[in-house]
Amino acid sequence: MSQYYLFQDSKKCIGCHACEIQCKTNKDLPEGPKPCQIIQVGPKFINNLPKMSFIFMPCFHCENPWCVSACPTGAMQQRASDGIVFVQKDLCVGCKTCVSACPWGAPQWNPDTGKVEKCDYCKDRVDQGLEPACVTTCTTGCLKFGKVEEMTQIRRQRHAESVASLENSSF
Amino acid sequence: MAKDTCPVQSTLQYLSDRIASGVLTDPKVRRICESIRMLVEEISLGEAGDSHMAAIDDLMAEFENRTPDDTATKTLDHLKHILSDRREEFVSHIETRNCPSHDCGVIAPSPCQMACPAGIDVPTYLALIAEGKDDQAIAVIREDNPLPWVCGLVCTRPCEMMCVRGRIDTPISIKFLKAFAAERALSDRRYTNPEPAPPNGKRICVVGAGPGGLSCAYYLALMGYKVEVIESLPFAGGMLMVGIPRYRLPREVIDREVAMIEDLGVTFSFNTRFGSDVTYEDMKTKGTDAFFLAIGAHKAWDLGIKGETDFPRVIDAITFLKNVAIGDRHAPGKHVVVIGGGNVAIDAARTSLRLGAEKVTIAYRRSREQMPADIEEVEQAEEEGIAFAFLTIPTEITGNDGRITGLACIKAELIAKKGTDRLAPVPILGKEFTIQADAVISAIGQYVDDSGMTAFNAVNWTRRGTIEVNHASMETSMPGVFAAGDAVSGPATVIEAIGGGKRAAEAIHRQLTGMPQPRMPKIPVRRRKVPMIEMTAAEKMRLSRPVMPMLNVDRRRTTFQQVELGYDEAAVRKEARRCLRCDVCRRCGKCVEVCRDKMGIDALHLGYLDFDHPVKTDFRMTAENCITCGACAANCENNAMTLEEKDGRRMLKLCGTILNEQEIQTCDACGARLPSAQYMAFISDKTADLTQKAEQRLLCNDCQRRLSAKNHVPTRPVNPT
Amino acid sequence: MFKRGNRVEVFQASTDEAWEPYMNDFIGVHGVVTDPDTSINDPDDLIEVSLQGKGTHRLPQDCLRILSDTR
Numbered sequence: 017m018s019q020y021y022l023f024q025d026s027k028k029c030i031g032c033h034a035c036e037i038q039c040k041t042n043k044d045l046p047e048g049p050k051p052c053q054i055i056q057v058g059p060k061f062i063n064n065l066p067k068m069s070f071i072f073m074p075c076f077h078c079e080n081p082w083c084v085s086a087c088p089t090g091a092m093q094q095r096a097s098d099g100i101v102f103v104q105k106d107l108c109v110g111c112k113t114c115v116s117a118c119p120w121g122a123p124q125w126n127p128d129t130g131k132v133e134k135c136d137y138c139k140d141r142v143d144q145g146l147e148p149a150c151v152t153t154c155t156t157g158c159l160k161f162g163k164v165e166e167m168t169q170i171r172r173q174r175h176a177e178s179v180a181s182l183e184n185s186s187f
Numbered sequence: 188m189a190k191d192t193c194p195v196q197s198t199l200q201y202l203s204d205r206i207a208s209g210v211l212t213d214p215k216v217r218r219i220c221e222s223i224r225m226l227v228e229e230i231s232l233g234e235a236g237d238s239h240m241a242a243i244d245d246l247m248a249e250f251e252n253r254t255p256d257d258t259a260t261k262t263l264d265h266l267k268h269i270l271s272d273r274r275e276e277f278v279s280h281i282e283t284r285n286c287p288s289h290d291c292g293v294i295a296p297s298p299c300q301m302a303c304p305a306g307i308d309v310p311t312y313l314a315l316i317a318e319g320k321d322d323q324a325i326a327v328i329r330e331d332n333p334l335p336w337v338c339g340l341v342c343t344r345p346c347e348m349m350c351v352r353g354r355i356d357t358p359i360s361i362k363f364l365k366a367f368a369a370e371r372a373l374s375d376r377r378y379t380n381p382e383p384a385p386p387n388g389k390r391i392c393v394v395g396a397g398p399g400g401l402s403c404a405y406y407l408a409l410m411g412y413k414v415e416v417i418e419s420l421p422f423a424g425g426m427l428m429v430g431i432p433r434y435r436l437p438r439e440v441i442d443r444e445v446a447m448i449e450d451l452g453v454t455f456s457f458n459t460r461f462g463s464d465v466t467y468e469d470m471k472t473k474g475t476d477a478f479f480l481a482i483g484a485h486k487a488w489d490l491g492i493k494g495e496t497d498f499p500r501v502i503d504a505i506t507f508l509k510n511v512a513i514g515d516r517h518a519p520g521k522h523v524v525v526i527g528g529g530n531v532a533i534d535a536a537r538t539s540l541r542l543g544a545e546k547v548t549i550a551y552r553r554s555r556e557q558m559p560a561d562i563e564e565v566e567q568a569e570e571e572g573i574a575f576a577f578l579t580i581p582t583e584i585t586g587n588d589g590r591i592t593g594l595a596c597i598k599a600e601l602i603a604k605k606g607t608d609r610l611a612p613v614p615i616l617g618k619e620f621t622i623q624a625d626a627v628i629s630a631i632g633q634y635v636d637d638s639g640m641t642a643f644n645a646v647n648w649t650r651r652g653t654i655e656v657n658h659a660s661m662e663t664s665m666p667g668v669f670a671a672g673d674a675v676s677g678p679a680t681v682i683e684a685i686g687g688g689k690r691a692a693e694a695i696h697r698q699l700t701g702m703p704q705p706r707m708p709k710i711p712v713r714r715r716k717v718p719m720i721e722m723t724a725a726e727k728m729r730l731s732r733p734v735m736p737m738l739n740v741d742r743r744r745t746t747f748q749q750v751e752l753g754y755d756e757a758a759v760r761k762e763a764r765r766c767l768r769c770d771v772c773r774r775c776g777k778c779v780e781v782c783r784d785k786m787g788i789d790a791l792h793l794g795y796l797d798f799d800h801p802v803k804t805d806f807r808m809t810a811e812n813c814i815t816c817g818a819c820a821a822n823c824e825n826n827a828m829t830l831e832e833k834d835g836r837r838m839l840k841l842c843g844t845i846l847n848e849q850e851i852q853t854c855d856a857c858g859a860r861l862p863s864a865q866y867m868a869f870i871s872d873k874t875a876d877l878t879q880k881a882e883q884r885l886l887c888n889d890c891q892r893r894l895s896a897k898n899h900v901p902t903r904p905v906n907p908t
Numbered sequence: 909m910f911k912r913g914n915r916v917e918v919f920q921a922s923t924d925e926a927w928e929p930y931m932n933d934f935i936g937v938h939g940v941v942t943d944p945d946t947s948i949n950d951p952d953d954l955i956e957v958s959l960q961g962k963g964t965h966r967l968p969q970d971c972l973r974i975l976s977d978t979r
Contacts, residue, residue: 056894071380089785110821121892130821302958345942707930
């Protein structure tokens, strides 16, 4: 697990996909690869009411990443300093083993470059003290980025809120 | 900048860096640079058209008026510098769609095409022949060589020397395939001329109807010129007709291809000697705009030995072969000795044999290894029973009453000359001997007969007795007079004369239309890029160069029938399929490197990719280790290596050769195509310490993400409990 | 003495009059002899050489040397 945490409050998310667009713009990506993606779950009838959620799916930056083990060229790496999993582009030869190895479908194929793209929490921005591109543009402010230790507090708070509101609605 | 880097590619790099680095802050400058970059990129990809340079010039003019800061000025200066200094190479990229430095990988030419002195697009016509499109193949060849049938029979084939397939087994039989296609296309009445440009009213006089003159006349006629060919012999063909014997090149072959050139309106004046029968002044008064001299090298060197001028039966090989070609078909004698070791000596000996000489001996000063004649020619002569006397220096032709009785010789040994490793024959004292002979033919080289050329008084001649030209334009020192062929190179090859004639035609056109001449001879032009031919690796490896069927020796010793009988159609089509398509795969070796060094799979055994140290190649071995991951294809700049999916199978193909195919798996959820089982096994091995190999659903990337979104997020819509 | 198929290097400019300025681009380039002098092996003759990436040209022999690993 990386030192960072990218948290989505899916109750606030309205599925505007701005995060996806900002991510792709920041990485200058063509049609196809989506390092982060909003997945719509539902709609589903719950108590005769249609409900749905939008789930933000970036890379989870696993502690023992499958993609890093699968990569034959050493292009897929885990940064020792903070655990961010990223592709070093000049080493990637486009074999896509990481794509098939990842249980969460995080590595993405870029047909234009013949190499893999992947969420790296915008490490270049993070290193400058900035937030990942997706977070900066979130219209409802549902994306939060920070160090894991800061996040636990937010999560605890949110969990409490969600338990409290469960009887009324899941939105 | 190093001289050998391609200016097109380096400009592309430079502009890309400038744009990417963000130093061009002025929006207009940035836009200009982006536009120039786009045009240069198209040039490097062989996609540029005639107006690309003009468009770049316009953008540069615009740039000139807008230099808001130092960076912009520096950029402008850099571009100005390279666009003026190396302009010719930009133009050449556009015109030829070839990058000789291989820096623009997509348009790097094939070695066979680069090797051809006429620059024929070999891989393209071979692929067309493989598919039975002989007429299209001939059309492609004739864009660079108007005599494909002739060359298909007699070319010295530099292309085959450079053929990459030769690094695996044997070169493709490029030469003969051309002859087959020409013969078939002519027979089918599908050997046609392209539509010539409308007449432009200009007249060109071509002196000499040999391969150089014919080639120049053909290309000039296509450009709309009125071409008049002056020829001293009674027929066209020059050395093709009087130098090459009929058993190698039947007369009909020359006649038919010359007829095609005549069809374009080229007129021939036979039995007409330039300088006496028709003069420079005659032609000038007629309004001739340019002259092309392709007079060949038809004068033989004298032996310089005693008795040479005393007997009527001492003849030089060139005169002898010419007389035979014209119709004087008499054996030079019963016991013929030919002096010399080159192709002409062999031709004279084999011709003597066919005319009825009982014994023919070739006397050569050095040993067999030093013989300059083509090895095939020597072998064929031996099969026919020609005798060879090596290390033999003729000293005197002996006889009486005008009849030769023998050739006095002295045995030689080869001794290295001081300061060189060149072996020179030195006579051994006391080792004199006589070869019985009643006729002696000398074949020790030819030179250019300049007797009719006095009117071209401003033309410079070299110390070798050849016409001096600038090889880029084939122009002599006399304005409006061009030259090519043996008259320029000294005795050389048919294909060089054809290439020279073509270059001269273009140079004449440039001069008469006021265009500047190129600095160096133009590199070959890529004519088409035809689709690959699909076949299995086993077939590609198993195909082998067919053996040329030969006329039986009895008939070879008695008649002038063609010795090489040619391949049958099936053999031709198969042989053409053997081509590796080096116009597409430029043998950069990236695929091998990626597979072996990066992936650690080492499935590609393509040793032939290395020019200097080729090691084993076997296309069939790829299937043993390959997991069809496609990394090689993803890294192939030219799309020579491709990963294709067809009929539920994923195929890895190199220029059409199927190196491996594996069954495609599909996503259990959406049916999308997934990698092969072998590929998944490769990953499982790598990640074995992370997860137990478990029965998992096969899911595509999208479905996997979708599933994990559903499963792993606590706030998904659920029934409240 | 050059034979057909010899691998050669253009190792220097020639002093021969047949050497044209554009040939300076060939110095250092490797190639194959495609047509030696096929009549008399005259060291003074121009011979045809196919140079890697430069096409096929006739060059004076004094600018060429045979590469040792000739096959």
